[in-house]
Amino acid sequence: MDLNNIQRVYFIGIGGIGMSAIARFFNEKGVQVSGYDRTSTALTKQLEAEGMQIHYTDDISLLDKTTNLVVYTPAIPAAHTELQWYRDNSFEVVKRSDVLQEITRSLFAITVAGTHGKTTVSTMIAHLLTDSGYGCNAFLGGISVNYNKNFWSSDKQVAVIEADEYDRSFLKLSPDIAVLTAMDADHLDIYGTPEAMEDAFIQYTHNIKPNGTLIARFGLHRNNELNATNKLLYSLQNDAANAYAANIRMINGGYEFDVMQQDWMIDNISMHIGGMHNVENAVAAITVAHLLGIDAGKIRAAIASFKGIRRRFEYVVKTDNQVYIDDYAHHPEELRALITSAKALFPGKKCTVIFQPHLFTRTRDLADGFAESLSLADEVILLPIYPARELPIPGVTSEMIAAKITVPVKILPKEEVVGYLEKQDVPLLITAGAGDIDQLKEPVGHLLKNKTT
Incomplete structure (x- = not known):
């Protein structure tokens, strides 16, 4: 794979955070970049604004059939129609890591x-x-x-x-x-x-x-x-x-x-x-x-x-009376560091954590660790598990974690969180998780900003 001789590249899963970085790398080199993702997001809209062509249905008629290189994310199922078509027609198909491998060599x-x-x-x-x-x-x-x-x-x-x-x-x-x-x-x-x-x-x-x-x-x-x-x-x-x-x-x-x-x-x-x-x-x-x-x-x-990274200990609201931190934490040790640091920085403020477990397998394997870390908060709200690439596992739910937490805890659907918070006093609020809990950041931030004015 010679990265300097590529004129056209197609990405399957272009909206992933790692995939989009490589798409931008090629785009800035003047390569024609196009691709597929399952859903339109703020990131894919940015990529489109930068000149990349993206579609959101798994449809062979929408492919770039003259591309020099196809890059896919391992999160894409092996039976994906577009991925199969490129393989069946002898295109060069590589993982994101293969491109990074070439970059580290050169x-x-x-x-x-x-x-x-x-x-x-x-x-x-x-x-x-x-x-x-x-x-x-x-x-x-x-x-x-x-x-x-x-x-x-x-x-x-x-x-x-x-x-x-x-x-x-x-x-x-x-x-x-x-x-x-x-x-x-x-x-x-x-x-x-x-x-x-x-x-x-x-x-x-x-x-x-x-x-x-x-x-x-x-x-x-x-x-x-x-x-x-x-x-x-x-x-x-x-x-x-x-x-x-x-x-x-x-x-x-x-x-x-x-x-x-x-x-x-x-x-x-x-x-x-x-x-x-x-x-x-x-x-x-x-x-x-x-x-x-x-x-x-x-x-x-x-x-x-240095202003940080979005969703890494990100201050959404920070006033004397109200602090709201949003974070990507999705592992027990990350939650431990997040909650411990927030409580140390803002002592005396009641700490409420809203957590969305990510993946059924991770919840099953690390339920005890999640419960131990979340119990460092003063109260916990759990969302249902975000499945990402996985199918449900019988018996694996957010209740596995809730049952082991030693502070007040409740399980709420994501759609009910804002309504619940309207009636609560949450001087130090944390939302955490790697799924779609980030969709709460804007409405919750808006609610808490209005509460403080």
């Missing part, structure tokens, strides 16, 4: 993997490199608030790539710098056991290019099996790590801190997004930037100007 690649934190860390790194003038091509799994997109290009032959562990696609990448944020059990429908998933992350570190560098979170399970010529460990505050934060102060929903290393430090860093876990994410990103030789003053300025 550019200096910085990849960020982990069961959580990878979107924030990769976006922070991309912003640090861009804001400082170093430059990079960014392929992200979230929408950067600073740039209002998940991809941007640069003449600099450097790529920052969010490395997705779903269906082992990240094992195709060959990074020069690899970041590893977490190895908690997830996607057990793919991996089968937590140990098999850990094996995949260990293999990810074995794919680092010769003389490359691994930047891994301190304390990861099986840390001694992680492989790299050069290995640096980062931590929130543990001074046994190579890089860590010190003198952390909470300031108006954000943080000030210093980053310490054995032979360097950057003091008085200001970060204006919430979440103590984001301080740790910043330590990882700053370690990458320092490794690339970026000036401390430019690093400090870039972190201060």
Whole structure:
């Protein structure tokens, strides 16, 4: 696959957050981009406005039958009519990860993997490199608030790539710098056991290019099996790590801190997004930037100007009386970090969490962990499980989680949430989940803003 000789490319599942980044990459190179997705979204409308042709029915008559390359997401069923037609007619059909594989071969690649934190860390790194003038091509799994997109290009032959562990696609990448944020059990429908998933992350570190560098979170399970010529460990505050934060102060929903290393430090860093876990994410990103030789003053300025990622500890409403945070958290450890940080930043405010479980298999496998993390809130509202690519599993419902939660909890359909909140006092509200719970952000935000005026 020679990415430089492609004139036309067709995407099956173009509206996915990772797929759309690659579609934008080709579009900016002047390639004719078209594709299919199941539903029209704000993101697909943006892609259309950028000149891409998209349709929303699985219909062979709407295909680009002269395309040079077909890219599909593994979330698309194997029996998808368009996918089958291209295969039956001998077109070059590849996964999204195959395109990223070629990009990591041809550019200096910085990849960020982990069961959580990878979107924030990769976006922070991309912003640090861009804001400082170093430059990079960014392929992200979230929408950067600073740039209002998940991809941007640069003449600099450097790529920052969010490395997705779903269906082992990240094992195709060959990074020069690899970041590893977490190895908690997830996607057990793919991996089968937590140990098999850990094996995949260990293999990810074995794919680092010769003389490359691994930047891994301190304390990861099986840390001694992680492989790299050069290995640096980062931590929130543990001074046994190579890089860590010190003198952390909470300031108006954000943080000030210093980053310490054995032979360097950057003091008085200001970060204006919430979440103590984001301080740790910043330590990882700053370690990458320092490794690339970026000036401390430019690093400090870039972190201060970083506005975060949509749906990652995103402040929808933030006043003295009302705080509403929306987040993508869909794993127990992500919920734990989210709720703990929010309660620490806004002590004394009653914390209400509205959570939409994502996938029947994840709910089945991690129900105990979800209940334990959600019980850190003062009250919980659960939505029905968002199925995504899965069919229902008998006996697996939101009630599996609700039955184990130790604080007041109720299950509501999404359509009833706004009406319920009209009658409630929710000084600190969090909506969380990876499904379509984001559709609540605008109406709930509108309701709470009106309540505070």
